[in-house]
Amino acid sequence: MATQDFVSRLPNDIGGFEAGSVARVEHVLEPWEKRCHALAxxxxxxxxINTEEKRKGVEALGETLIGKLPYYERWIVAFANILFTKELLSPTELAEKMAEVEARFPVESGQGG
Amino acid sequence: MTSVHTDHHDHDHDHAAIEQVDRPGYYEVMETAIRELLIAKGLISAGDIRHQIEVLDSRSPALGAAVVARAWTDPDFKRRLLADGRKGCEELGISFYDDTQLIVLENTSEVHNLIVCTLCSCYPRPVLGLPPDWYKLKPYRARAVSEPRKVLAEFGTHLPDDVEIRVSDSTAAVRYLVLPLRPEGTDDWSPDELAAIVTRDAMIGVIPVTIGGEAA
Structure with a gap:
């Protein structure tokens, strides 16, 4: 692909690109995915955070991370970054809260995702 | 579907195994932490989230199917629906919980409509519920606008060459719903009988409505 395509298009802007065939995949949302959607x-x-800010927040993750993270994982990471930017949350606050949430679950039941 | 993980593994990340459902993954922990922090700060409430989950659960393609069946059987309603999709749906008691407009696109013997969101996943959620994964994934988003006939063929839909295909690209503010062609041989069907054959995928525009089609 010509470099100018990367200059003129952000990662989400894929309309018209070549891609594989459409695999008709779908799944029922996991409870946390549904909570994430409700949170959005x-x-x-x-x-x-409005819909457009959310989309741009996902785009700001960059193509590599967008390619690796599933849908709601992208959303929640984008929300964290946007909330930091808006100074509604701080990275330290979130890290401490995540550690607190983790600690509610016994370690021996698995290594987590 | 009862299984949590079934057929959506098109992405290349590692998962916790399904038996470890009682220990949340990193992103689920992040969701819980963000939600609890925002609630503690008074920016949102637990009730807001609970209420919105109930709203999401109340939306399914059955709502859109009822709109389509009404449009097929009530020409005045169809006129109003095509003039203002959101108002038409609201007339049937379907509330729009988000700040979006709805444009209803009528399929005819000359024109077939297809909806997509090339940028992400915008979708007429108030009337169809949440979109299927394939709608949100790259192949559909990338190709629907440039080679819609090939995409339709992958859904088993083969349109005559003289049928024009119009692809509408959704945005954060404007969403689309396809009003499919009413199948022949359904002239004496009731709206409920008609609604039962209108599928989600037909209202996205990737398949036609057929007699004997699955319920929405």
């Missing part, structure tokens, strides 16, 4: 909607209703 609530953040939009409350005018904290």
């Amino acid at each position: 909607d609530v953040l939009d209703f409350k005018k904290i």
